[in-house]
């Protein structure tokens with residue numbers, strides 16, 4: 001299987017061009033290639049596929065083999081791959097994902113390679129049934145108490161196609177992400193588990209985020225998570241609707257625009273290509 005290793009702000013995936021390659025058991029392949037000692041090493045597997053509804057289609061699998069509806073850092077890399085490798089020839093493209101069809105704007109460098117991508121991530125979904133969470137279907141979850149191991153956290157939740165639980169903390173560098181992340185990920189109020197973002201407010205326009213990803217553990221960045229953080233900051237009155245988010249592996253710009261759409265802008269990088277026997 002031919003593959004290309006790419007990352008967005010350090011959130012790295014193995015990408016397979018399914019215009020020419022076939023992947024029969026993507027869940028198993030994701031587990032195998034993701035392993036950082038016995039595989040290629042990545043946070044998961046992303047398939048770049050033909051679509052009958054858009055220019056390109058993305059399927060994304062976490063390192064534990066579970067499939068996610070959406071991946072913000074992944075979709076930027078899919079766009080870069082599609083442009084740089086001649087699958088698309090324009091700088092405004094559409095992509096089919098589990099979160100619907102998204103539109104992306106590509107920014108190229110002097111060598112005509114994509115360097116940065118702006119994604120219309122769609123409208124955040126805020127009700128418990130949409131996230132999904134147990135409890136009153138139509139209710140929103142803003143600053144709601146949640147007790148974990150004798151500590152009360154306050155959670156704000158949103159779906160960007162995939163579920164997110166945002167928690168604001170005072171000192172994110174020293175926060176025990178590995179201790180609390182998995183408990184919240186697997187908490188019974190999230191029937192399809194959840195991604196968890198721990199966030200420190202720096203100012204009304206700047207935050208610092210660490211991410212515990214559903215199915216992958218702590219990662220260096222999460223684009224859908226950074227988008228959910230932009231929404232959660234605004235809903236709690238802590239930040240403006242336009243912020244710079246410092247993730248562990250790089251920065252993302254987020255804007256929850258007046259039209260209700262969430263725009264995410266960030267880097268996309270190709271690292272290397274190779275072949276692996278599956």
Ligand SMILES: N[C@H](CCC[C@H](N)C(=O)O)C(=O)O
Pocket residue numbers: 011062067068069070071072073074162163195213214215216219221222223224225
């Ligand atoms: N890192 C990804 C999100 C992966 C989400 C995945 N862990 C899930 O199960 O939803 C991002 O940049 O948006």
